[in-house]
Amino acid sequence: xxxxxxxxxxxxxxxxxxxxxxxxxxxxxxxxxxxxxFGGVVALNxxxxxxxxxxxxxxxxxxxxxxxTCFNAMTGIYQPTEGQIRFRGEKISGKKRHQITRMGMxxxxxxxxxxxxxxxxxxVQVGADAHHKTSVISALLRLPRHWKEEREGREKAxxxxxxxxxxxxxxxxxxxxxxxxxxxxxxxxALATDPVLLxxxxxxxxxxxxxxxELLQLIRQIRDTGVTVLLIEHDMRLVMGVTxxxxxxxxxxxxxxxxxxxxxxxxxxxxxxxxxPDDAA
Amino acid sequence: xxxxxxxxxPEQQEGIGVRLRHGREAVANRWHHAPRWVRWVLLAxxxxxxxxxxxxxxxxYLGPIPTPGANFTQVLFTxxxxxxxxxxxxxxVGFAGLLDLGYFGFFAVGAYTVAVLTSPSSNIKTLxxxxxxxxxxxxxxxxxxxxLGTPTLRLRGDYLALVTLGxxxxxxxxxxxxxxxxxxxxxxxxxxxxxxxxxxxPFFGVLDAxxxxxxxxxxxxxxxxxxxxxxxxxxxxxxxxxxEDEDAAQLMGVPTFKFKLxxxxxxxxxxxxxxxxxxxxQNFVNSxxxxxxxxxxxxxxxxxxxxxxxxxxxxxxxxxxxxxERFRGIELFGVELYEYRFLFFGLVLxxxxxxxxxxxxxxRRRAAEFKDRRKEVIVGE
Numbered sequence: 050x051x052x053x054x055x056x057x058x059x060x061x062x063x064x065x066x067x068x069x070x071x072x073x074x075x076x077x078x079x080x081x082x083x084x085x086x087f088g089g090v091v092a093l094n095x096x097x098x099x100x101x102x103x104x105x106x107x108x109x110x111x112x113x114x115x116x117x118t119c120f121n122a123m124t125g126i127y128q129p130t131e132g133q134i135r136f137r138g139e140k141i142s143g144k145k146r147h148q149i150t151r152m153g154m155x156x157x158x159x160x161x162x163x164x165x166x167x168x169x170x171x172x173v174q175v176g177a178d179a180h181h182k183t184s185v186i187s188a189l190l191r192l193p194r195h196w197k198e199e200r201e202g203r204e205k206a207x208x209x210x211x212x213x214x215x216x217x218x219x220x221x222x223x224x225x226x227x228x229x230x231x232x233x234x235x236x237x238x239a240l241a242t243d244p245v246l247l248x249x250x251x252x253x254x255x256x257x258x259x260x261x262x263e264l265l266q267l268i269r270q271i272r273d274t275g276v277t278v279l280l281i282e283h284d285m286r287l288v289m290g291v292t293x294x295x296x297x298x299x300x301x302x303x304x305x306x307x308x309x310x311x312x313x314x315x316x317x318x319x320x321x322x323x324x325x326p327d328d329a330a
Numbered sequence: 331x332x333x334x335x336x337x338x339x340p341e342q343q344e345g346i347g348v349r350l351r352h353g354r355e356a357v358a359n360r361w362h363h364a365p366r367w368v369r370w371v372l373l374a375x376x377x378x379x380x381x382x383x384x385x386x387x388x389x390x391y392l393g394p395i396p397t398p399g400a401n402f403t404q405v406l407f408t409x410x411x412x413x414x415x416x417x418x419x420x421x422x423v424g425f426a427g428l429l430d431l432g433y434f435g436f437f438a439v440g441a442y443t444v445a446v447l448t449s450p451s452s453n454i455k456t457l458x459x460x461x462x463x464x465x466x467x468x469x470x471x472x473x474x475x476x477x478l479g480t481p482t483l484r485l486r487g488d489y490l491a492l493v494t495l496g497x498x499x500x501x502x503x504x505x506x507x508x509x510x511x512x513x514x515x516x517x518x519x520x521x522x523x524x525x526x527x528x529x530x531x532p533f534f535g536v537l538d539a540x541x542x543x544x545x546x547x548x549x550x551x552x553x554x555x556x557x558x559x560x561x562x563x564x565x566x567x568x569x570x571x572x573x574e575d576e577d578a579a580q581l582m583g584v585p586t587f588k589f590k591l592x593x594x595x596x597x598x599x600x601x602x603x604x605x606x607x608x609x610x611x612q613n614f615v616n617s618x619x620x621x622x623x624x625x626x627x628x629x630x631x632x633x634x635x636x637x638x639x640x641x642x643x644x645x646x647x648x649x650x651x652x653x654x655e656r657f658r659g660i661e662l663f664g665v666e667l668y669e670y671r672f673l674f675f676g677l678v679l680x681x682x683x684x685x686x687x688x689x690x691x692x693x694r695r696r697a698a699e700f701k702d703r704r705k706e707v708i709v710g711e
Contacts, residue, residue, distance in 0.1 A: 124581060150583035164574035166638075167567070175571045178564045179583025185592050188563035189556050195563055202564075242583050 074101040077246055077277050078123065078154075083132035085122055085301075092118045094301045095132070100246070105268065105278040107292035107309070109285070111321060115301040116281045117159055120250055123279075124156050125149045137245070150179055153245035157235040157252060159281075165224035169215060169234050172223050173206035176241030209237040213267065229260055236267070240276070247271060248279045253287050265291050289313065297321070380547060384540045397652075399659020399668065403539040407611060409651040410546040411604050416631045416647025417553055417640065418600030423629065424638035425561060426593035427573025428483070429491040432498030434625035436471045436598040439501065440605025442511060443467035445615040449517035453510055460521045464606045471602025472595045479594035483587060486576070498625050505617035516616025520609050534610070542611040549607070553600055554640055560596070561640070569593055570638070623672075627654075630679055636689025645690055650675070 078100040085093040093115050100106050110116050121127045123134055125146050134141040136154055144152075155176070164172050181198040188195050210216040213233040218226060223234060232252055239247055249268070253261050261284065268291050272278050282288045288295060288309070295312040297305040299321040305312050312318055361369065382388045384403040389396050396402040415437060422430045446452045447463045482493040505511045523545065525533035534541050560566055568589040571579040580586050609615050627650060635646020654675065657667040667674070682689075 126577075126581075145585075146580040147583045147585045150581060156581060158578070162575050162578040164571050164578065166574055167570055171567055171570075175567050175579070175584065176582050178567060181564050183564040185560065185565055185596065188560050188565045191559055198564065238582060 074104075076100070077102045077137060078279070079135040080119070080123065081132050081135065083119075083122060083129040083134060085118060085127055086130045092301050093122065093129070096298065096301070096303050097132075098296045098303060098306055100277060100279060102245075102277055103272070103275070104293040105272050105280060105291055107288040107295040108279060108281045108298065109283075109288055109295060110298035113300075114298040116298055117250060118301075119298065120156070120248060120279075120281060124154060124248065147179070150242050153243065154248065155239035155242045155244035155246070156248040157232075157239050157250055159250040159254065161228075161231050161235055163223040163231055163234060163238070166222060168220050168222055169210060169226060169230075169237075170203070170206050170219040172234055172238050173209055173241045174202045176238040177202040177205045179242040205241060206237075209240050210234075212240070212270075213237045214263075228255060232256075232264075233267075236271075240271070244276060246277045246279060248281075250281045251283060252280070253282060253284055261287055285313075377551070381544060384543050397655050397658060399657075400655055401539070403543060405652070405655045407539045407543045407546065408655065409648055410543055410550065411608055412628065412631065412651035413644050413647040414546060414550050414553065414604045414607075415601055415628045416635065416643040416650075417550065417557060418597045418604070419628050420632050420637065420640065420643035421557060421560075421569070421600070422593050422597035423632055424636075424643065425566060425569040425573065426590055427569075428590060428593060429488075430494045430594075430597070431491050431629065432494035432496070432501075432625055433597065433601060433628055434620060434622070435494075435498035435501040436475060436601035437605040437608070437624075438498075438505065438620040439471045439474050439598075440467045440602030441609040441615050441619065442505065442605075443470050443602070444606045444609040445517035445520055446510075448609075449520045449615075451512065451515075451517050451519065460523050460606075460610050464603070464610075467606040468599050468602045471598045471605070475595045475598030476591060479591045483590045483594065495622075495625075498620075498622060502617065502620050502622065505620060511617070513617050516614055518614045520613050520615060522613070523610050536613065539611070542607070546604075546607055549603065550644075553603070554644070557596075557640055565589065565592065573638075627651075627675075630675070633689060634679065634682055636691040639689070639691050642689050642691035649690075653678070 076099045080096055080098050080100075082095050082097045083093055084091065084095055096115070096119060098106075108116050108119065118127065122129055123136075123141065125141050125144055128142050136149070136152060139152070141149060164175065167175070178198075181202060183195045183198050186192070207216060207219065210219050213236055215226070215230050215233050215237070218230060223231065226234060236247075236249070236252065252268075253264050256264060265287060268278055268280065280288065280292060292309055294307065295305075295309055296303060297312060297315075297318050304321060305315045305318045307315070364372075384406050386402075389402055397405045415433065419430065419433045422428050422433070444460065444463050444467050446454065447456050447458050447466065448460055450457060478494070478497050482490055485493065506513050522532065522534040522536075523542075525541075527533055534545075561569070568579070568584045568586075571582065571584055572586050572590060576586055608619075612619075628647065631646040631650035632643050633646070634650055635644070636642025654671050657671045657674065660667040
């Protein structure tokens with residue numbers, strides 16, 4: 050812990066070697082002793098964990114634990130007050146949001162944020178456009194690049210809509226899709242940006258058990274395509290069923306980290322989060 | 331904790347609006363289901379109609395359409411300029427969702443560029459020909475768009491509206507008070523576009539407004555093709571995604587600032603073109619041509635026609651400009667209606683906002699959808 054306040058660079062570098070310990074897995078996202086304050090409120094307090102390539106990491110915690118804040122810091126919406134976040138070895142802070150997306154990080158939103166007046170297909174095409182270069186001139190004059198990228202984007206979008214299972218609805222406006230379809234569309238749109246890391250912010254919120262099961266299936270399939278998944282979730286059964294490792298936050302602090310079984314039996318976690326024996330039913 | 335599920339229930343309480351929409355959608359359906367050649371023939375017929383419209387031999391049979399209080403061909407020219415402006419502003423407001431209250435400022439930049447560089451009453455007396463100056467005017471308006479946009483497009487919503495409003499006023503006040511821009515006295519003898527008839531008489535004369543109208547009409551067609559190319563591409567998707575949810579767009583990899591600037595610059599370029607055409611026709615430009623009200627009228631026209639839809643912008647711009655002129659020369663209880671034109675105009679807008687807030691022809695991009703659906707039906711069987 051550093052006592053030199055407000056000077057993020059020095060303690061962060063000092064802490065860096067400690068993170069790359071004996072683990073032979075390739076770190077993809079390093080949350081390095083991140084503290085985030087909003088005025089007097091400490092939203093994240095020295096949170097520190099690493100996400101490795103190819104895994105599904107669950108980030109859990111009771112309401113207000115700082116999960117979404119942590120998420121927003123990772124995707125570059127908030128700048129950490131102290132510490133730093135590195136994605137593929139590069140510092141996130143100071144990068145523009147669209148640059149972070151192009152580096153291979155994609156996300157969905159807790160409260161769905163699609164482009165409601167665009168069709169499902171167009172929503173996904175926007176994601177695919179992240180790596181396209183067609184600009185005003187080539188679009189205006191319909192240069193070959195426009196046609197090529199348009200065709201590629203369209204094919205990719207249709208493939209992804211097929212993958213998440215809503216291709217028949219692709220010409221529907223996003224706002225006319227059912228709740229479950231909208232959630233799936235968000236995933237397809239995020240996947241269209243060719244992410245290395247896909248961050249899902251409570252993707253199962255509002256789902257019934259059958260839908261949750263389908264979602265689990267989908268998340269596993271996504272992982273099998275080589276995409277690393279970070280999952281923020283409330284539903285313990287879902288988290289236990291799909292994640293490789295779990296990080297638990299409470300009041301902005303990390304209170305536990307480990308395999309699902311370990312975390313489940315951790316008394317701190319039980320006290321903080323699983324206190325009520327409800328999952329038995 | 332349970333999260334409440336709110337399935338989207340669109341357009342539940344809209345009453346008449348819904349019925350109107352069904353009517354329009356029936357028309358739209360028929361249009362999209364019509365064979366390609368039928369659509370081309372209809373489109374060609376509409377274009378031919380508008381080319382023929384300024385001829386007296388044609389419009390005298392059109393009943394109440396010609397304007398009683400003004401030269402109809404002059405009115406048509408004015409209307410066509412408004413249509414061009416509406417198409418341009420529609421990019422900024424309708425597609426990218428940026429509220430620009432000072433759009434007419436760009437029109438002024440275009441008109442004044444032409445005036446300063448061509449008129450003998452200008453201080454610099456370059457006296458260049460009109461045609462040479464048009465690209466310069468367009469380029470300069472684009473530059474002014476980028477200059478205005480670079481600091482302001484980082485702002486959102488209300489702030490942008492205020493800054494653009496200020497910009498238009500700045501241009502107007504500069505025109506009124508600076509010696510370089512000649513204020514009320516203005517610039518005269520601005521040259522007309524080039525071109526001669528076989529007998530040596532100039533094609534673009536002083537009295538006949540028809541050639542100017544045809545020129546603007548032709549340019550509208552070209553501009554619409556260009557705008558359509560943009561909106562049916564990565565650029566258009568980026569614009570719409572910014573309008574729909576700017577944060578989400580950024581996080582999906584859209585360089586939002588860059589595309590907002592492009593929207594601003596493209597809109598400005600079209601306004602610059604319109605300004606250059608206006609100056610070339612009027613022969614005279616002074617500070618009275620650029621009242622703030624014009625910016626509001628064009629914005630109203632875009633919203634009236636259906637923000638985010640090119641056809642809507644054309645219809646909106648055309649109808650609004652035409653309605654204003656149509657009131658000229660009509661007397662009711664001893665008062666000329668033209669004096670109250672903006673009152674009626676306001677009334678129409680209020681009625682529109684109540685019954686049809688999405689505009690006459692709202693943004694629906696379904697052509698591809700219908701085409702695909704038919705394909706799918708065939709495959710499905």
